[in-house]
Amino acid sequence: MRVVIAPDKFAGTLTAVEAAEAIATGWRRRLPGSEVVTVPMSDGGPGFVDVLHSGLGGELIAVTVPDPYGDPVPAAVLLVGGTAYLESAQAVGLHLTPPEERRPMLGSSRGLGELILAAVRSGATRVVVGAGGTATNDGGAGLLAALGATATGAVLDAGPAGLEGLDTVDLAPARAALAGVELVLASDVDTQLLGLVGATKTYGPQKGLSEEELLVADARLQRFAEATDRKLAGEKGAGAAGGIGFALLLLGAIRKPGVEIVAEAVDLAAALASADLVITGEGSFDFSSRAGKVPYGVAQLAGEALRPCIALAGQVLVGSREMRALGIEAAYSLVERVGEERAFAAPADALADLAERVARTWGRE
Known part of the structure; x- marks a missing residue:
């Protein structure tokens, strides 16, 4: 299984590079045979x-x-x-x-x-x-x-x-x-x-x-x-x-x-073309994500490639209807799954644990 991981930063806790590595670590823990490609992203802001x-x-x-x-x-x-x-x-x-x-x-x-x-x-x-x-x-x-x-x-x-x-x-x-x-x-x-x-x-x-x-x-x-x-x-x-x-x-x-600048520079579309699953994310996933934010941009490219896209976020503040309007199949909240205290105290470990859990649902050997 080929998984492309393309998150933004988790503001205040993890850079985009750190978030991508944490998600990759958790996914490999559950499915070590997967081909995991990390493509950290940015919307032009910090990072x-x-x-x-x-x-x-x-x-x-x-x-x-x-x-x-x-x-x-x-x-x-x-x-x-x-x-x-x-x-x-x-x-x-x-x-x-x-x-x-x-x-x-x-x-x-x-x-x-x-x-x-x-x-x-x-x-x-x-x-x-x-x-x-x-x-x-x-x-x-x-x-x-x-x-x-x-x-x-x-x-x-x-x-x-x-x-x-x-x-x-x-x-x-x-x-x-x-x-x-x-x-x-x-x-x-x-x-x-x-x-x-x-x-x-x-x-x-x-x-x-x-x-x-x-x-x-x-x-x-x-x-x-x-x-x-x-x-x-x-x-x-x-x-x-x-x-x-x-x-x-x-x-x-x-x-x-x-x-778009970052996606073009790192040729994200090429990475997505052969992906079985695309994982994106950010600190707070809400409907404002549609206004130029990373999850929406990644999901749009995934949609063009006909690849499913899911999101891992510090908080998920949209319902399933809004989520699908953004092109995201499912979104998982770090705070909801591991608790706010652990999400902030050990964000990389917590995000890896969340990714491992998600791999049980979306992964295959």
Whole structure:
């Protein structure tokens, strides 16, 4: 039996690489004769570079950039041929700062701009940016400042607070810095920049913005959009990573779902073509998984190959009807099967145990 294991990270507990190995370990424990292929996946959020490095190899170039508040943080550019892969979460990730120390009105995306510059200086002619999991909500203004953009009446790399009084923005230097470079936005969501379903309203609370600050930050981003390109603010992915998607679109980026970028890069379709079973997963499997998340993307490819797909997740928050609408035959909850305490205390062991149990139902000698 040939089993392809293609999960995302289990946020806060396991990377995608660790999750894939844990599932493989449990499956082999029950059915040692199976051919098990691991293909760790990402939607563009945290772990994007790790997953691609695992699948593609390439050269990792270490870079130090400022975090959302200007402190140095390590990041990496993955260079594969002429393509550089990098992720926003390494430079300006939400996980870099404890909740009590977050200052979302001051958080800047400048570090990601410096990471992009490092990629270009490494010789890349194509730069793919995984956008997701950030602590910033500045519309990518800091990123643009790092690339040379200037403004009148405001400070671009001081978070939403710095955009107060914004008059004009000159993007010409930033565009010149990327002349001849193909830019790709690999986003985990298709959110627009502004309004009730925009970046601030949807993801601002998890970054620490208060109700009052949500209104202020969204108004600042609206002015920023008006000073640059208001139409682009309504494009899919413009609101990704606190508006970093918008900045990349301003620079001419092409937007693609992150899971598609990874699937194409590692040729997941070829791996699925001869699979008897496909296993995917993530930390929380819910109906939002349809919006560019890994389980949905993997299930769609499995469906095209006419292969059954199941999911293992920390939590399963959808019913059977919704599950099948996502292309998943069955989903199994780690918390439900082994308990919340063990799921968090020993996640790899617990996930392996769950995979072993699932193999009894879906496996064959």
